[in-house]
Amino acid sequence: xxxxxxxxLGTANAQAPRxxxxxxxxxxxxxxxxxxxxxxxxxxxxxxxxxxxxxxDRVISSRSVVTLVSLTALVMxxxxxxxxxxxxxxxxxxxxxxxxxxxxxxxxxxxxFRRYVARKDVDVHQVLSDVVQLRQFLTGPAVLALMxxxxxxxxxxxxxxxxxxxxxxxxxxxxxxxxAAYSTRRVTAPALREANDASARSKRVAxxxxxxxxTALALGMQSAIRKRWYQEHxxxxxxxxxxxxxxxxxxxxxxYIAHALPSLQMALACFLAIEGLITGGMVxxxxxxxxxxxxxxxxxxxSWPAIExxxxxxxxxxxxxxEDEALRQRMPLPAPTGVLEVREMVWQPATARxxxxxxxxxxxxxxxxxxxxxxxAAGKTSLLRLLVGIWEPTHGSVRLDGADIGAWVRNDLGTxxxxxxxxIALFEGTVADNIARLGDVDPDKVVRAAQAIGLxxxxxxLPQGYDTPIGExxxxxxxxxxxxxxxxxxxxxxxxxxxxDEPNANLDDDGERALATxxxxxxxxxxxxVFSSHxxxxxxxxxxxxVLREGQQVAFGPLKEVLDQLQHAQQGAAPALKKAPA
Numbered sequence: 404x405x406x407x408x409x410x411x412l413g414t415a416n417a418q419a420p421r422x423x424x425x426x427x428x429x430x431x432x433x434x435x436x437x438x439x440x441x442x443x444x445x446x447x448x449x450x451x452x453x454x455x456x457x458x459x460d461r462v463i464s465s466r467s468v469v470t471l472v473s474l475t476a477l478v479m480x481x482x483x484x485x486x487x488x489x490x491x492x493x494x495x496x497x498x499x500x501x502x503x504x505x506x507x508x509x510x511x512x513x514x515x516f517r518r519y520v521a522r523k524d525v526d527v528h529q530v531l532s533d534v535v536q537l538r539q540f541l542t543g544p545a546v547l548a549l550m551x552x553x554x555x556x557x558x559x560x561x562x563x564x565x566x567x568x569x570x571x572x573x574x575x576x577x578x579x580x581x582x583a584a585y586s587t588r589r590v591t592a593p594a595l596r597e598a599n600d601a602s603a604r605s606k607r608v609a610x611x612x613x614x615x616x617x618t619a620l621a622l623g624m625q626s627a628i629r630k631r632w633y634q635e636h637x638x639x640x641x642x643x644x645x646x647x648x649x650x651x652x653x654x655x656x657x658x659y660i661a662h663a664l665p666s667l668q669m670a671l672a673c674f675l676a677i678e679g680l681i682t683g684g685m686v687x688x689x690x691x692x693x694x695x696x697x698x699x700x701x702x703x704x705x706s707w708p709a710i711e712x713x714x715x716x717x718x719x720x721x722x723x724x725x726e727d728e729a730l731r732q733r734m735p736l737p738a739p740t741g742v743l744e745v746r747e748m749v750w751q752p753a754t755a756r757x758x759x760x761x762x763x764x765x766x767x768x769x770x771x772x773x774x775x776x777x778x779x780a781a782g783k784t785s786l787l788r789l790l791v792g793i794w795e796p797t798h799g800s801v802r803l804d805g806a807d808i809g810a811w812v813r814n815d816l817g818t819x820x821x822x823x824x825x826x827i828a829l830f831e832g833t834v835a836d837n838i839a840r841l842g843d844v845d846p847d848k849v850v851r852a853a854q855a856i857g858l859x860x861x862x863x864x865l866p867q868g869y870d871t872p873i874g875e876x877x878x879x880x881x882x883x884x885x886x887x888x889x890x891x892x893x894x895x896x897x898x899x900x901x902x903x904d905e906p907n908a909n910l911d912d913d914g915e916r917a918l919a920t921x922x923x924x925x926x927x928x929x930x931x932x933v934f935s936s937h938x939x940x941x942x943x944x945x946x947x948x949x950v951l952r953e954g955q956q957v958a959f960g961p962l963k964e965v966l967d968q969l970q971h972a973q974q975g976a977a978p979a980l981k982k983a984p985a
Contacts, residue, residue, distance in 0.1 A: 423507055423537075423720045430499050437499075438550065440492045445554040447485040448695055449561060452688045454478045460684030493542070500541040507724055508534050513813070514723050530723060533716035540713035548702035549710070558696040565685045565692075566675055569668075573696050576664045580697050583660050584704035587653040594646035601639035608632045661701075668693045735812055739804040739819055741769040741899035741931040743790070748799035750789055758797065758954060759785050765949055765959040769899070769929040772922060774936065774945035774962065781951040783935040784825060787904050790933060791822045803900060821893030821901040825908065827885050831874035834862055838869075838891045852894040855924060857917030858887045882909040890921070901925055903934035907941055919944060 427434075454474060462471045508531075515530045540546065555577050563570035612628045672686040681689075703710075744766040751758040760782045767773050775783045788794050790801055792808040801808045808816065817840075829837050838849045849869065853859045861884060865871040871878050873888075880888070886909040893901060907915050915938075922944050925932050936942055948965040950957040958965045 423503070423717055423724055426503055426506055430502065433495060433499050437492055437495050440488055440495070441547075441550045442554075444485060444488050444492065445551060445557060447481060447488070449558075450478055450481045450485070452561070452691045452695075455691065456682075456684040456688040458684070459687055460682045492547075496542050496546065500538040503541070504534060504538050507720060510724050511720060530719065533719050536712055536716040537720065540709060540716075543706070543709060544702060545706035545709045545713070548699050548706050551699035552703050555696040555699060558692045562689065562692050562696075565689060566681050568671060568675060569681075569689050569692070572668055572671055573693050576668065576693060577696050577700055579660060580664065581700045581704070583657045584701065587650070587657055588704060588707055590653055591646060591650040594642065594649055598639060598642035598646050601635065601642050605632060605635040605639050608635050664697070665690060665693060735815055736804075736806055736810070739806075739899050741929065742802075742804050743767045743900060743931045743933070744800075744802040744805075745790075746800050746802065748789065748796045748801060750785060750794065751797045760789070760951075760954045763799070763956045765947075765956065767931045767933070767947060769931060770926050771947055772926055772932040772934075772945045773947045773949055774934060774942045775949050775951065776935075776942065776965075777951035777957075780953075782954040783951055784904055786951065787822075787902050787933065787935060788824075790900070791820050791902050792816060818896055819898050819900060821895075821898040823886075823889045823893045823903045823906055825904045827889045829874050829885060829888060831872075831876065833867075833870050833872055834865065834888065835869040837873060837888060838895055840892060840895055848895055848897075852891040855894050855921050856887045856890045857913070857920075858884070858891055861887070883911055883914055886910055887914060887917070890918070894921075897928070897930075899930050901930055901932045903932070903936075905936060906934055907936060907938060915940070 457474055458471070461467075462474065511530055511534055559570050559573050559577075562573045608628075609632050612632065618624070669686070669690055672681065672689040675681045676683055676686050745763050748760060748763045749758050750760040763786070765773075775786060777783055785794070789796060790808075792801070792811070792813070795809055803811070803816075803819075830841055832841060835844045835846075835849050838852055839845065846869075850859060853862055853869075862869055862871075866878060873880060886906070890903070890906060893903070907918055910918060918941070922932060926946075934941070934945075942948070942962070945962050947960065948962045949959045950965060950969065958968050960968075
């Protein structure tokens, strides 16, 4: 059974790391147990055949009611046992699917989350759908059909016991049925796939148009957009009609074969009975033999789209989880003290022609505050995202207590880092949930973080205090409150590295004073603070300054020295401008 699944799902003899396939193999004992149950169930499935045979050949000829009652009672008992085994098998498959879901769903989510942040090349909905697809496949009729298909041989052997001609006919009929279904699938699948692709393109055009509906309506583009969509829609309809006509023709031929085979088999059995080679009961039983032999084949071919979809989902999940394996195997590191180092760091996005940041080399000790300065598009935001591990350097490294940021277990590292981005987003949940980073809420830590940025009294003024729901569907809050909540979230758990990207962008005077007090508190408790800002009052609180221009490190050092250096550079440039020819 496991080997059969491997072949159908494309996991046999795989050389690349395949964690999900390996997990399926770890369930080998469960699959073996399911295979044994399937064998017993298939053996019991001959019960109706034996019952019909005995009723027609013995009960009717002997006119024995006692024999009929005894046979019926025995068959009812067997049917009950049969149903019980099917229930146990179903529960086993559900347990296997749940184990796989439990083991890979969280890993798949974490990996897709990181890849989306780093490269934006992951369809998270598709990845999570793959987990559901695999689980549903393991509990659906496709797996049961795959397990039952090999036992078609079992019914051919029974047919041989009746008469060799019946066995040969059942074998040929099974083969013909499989070839007919397989041919239909091979011919219609490409056409249906092309039609589905056209349908997807049509839906994308419609969805994109709806997203830009305001602009389209204002500029009178509705007719042009409708024309583009209708062209794609017409192409989809044309392809679907062609595919449906082909499927209908082949489906009719397959249906003819499906209807003809039982009648031909009955005619053969009757001929053998006329010749005295089999009994009348065997004639009836033989029709059940053919049905039982063909049924799993028909189910497999009917379930082939589900089998193919599960195989593709397994391939994607294997690739996704394999990428996460190295991260899961990293050894946890001790809590950092906050020594920050940036060593010859270069960062170049995959789509960029040149580096966004080049050869940055600087560091900070616990208790130091670093202001990142520079004009727009200098690379300040990119640097801050690299410092907290959202992106990985192309060359060089960012190190915390001597360890590369990338060497940390991500969830462990996150508890030691506070980060406030430029574009602030709050999650669905309460105020306390957001400050506690959606983890277990520690009331003392939540209140302490809110008090540190002067937000405690404001929160108490909300309708439900810290239990007030916020987010897109929650209680509306101002931009300044959102900014302070993000800062409180960054402070939760007393991180040793705190990174702010324009932390005072939406703050009023009271908020800026609270932020200044906060920076003094962070300095006192020996946290490293790195922030970007254009406001001199906030920059003046820094110990060190890093100046960037076009991704290059222009200056780094104590704040006063760097500012003096910049001032001298500007003063030196002024005379040169005056002497320049008109």
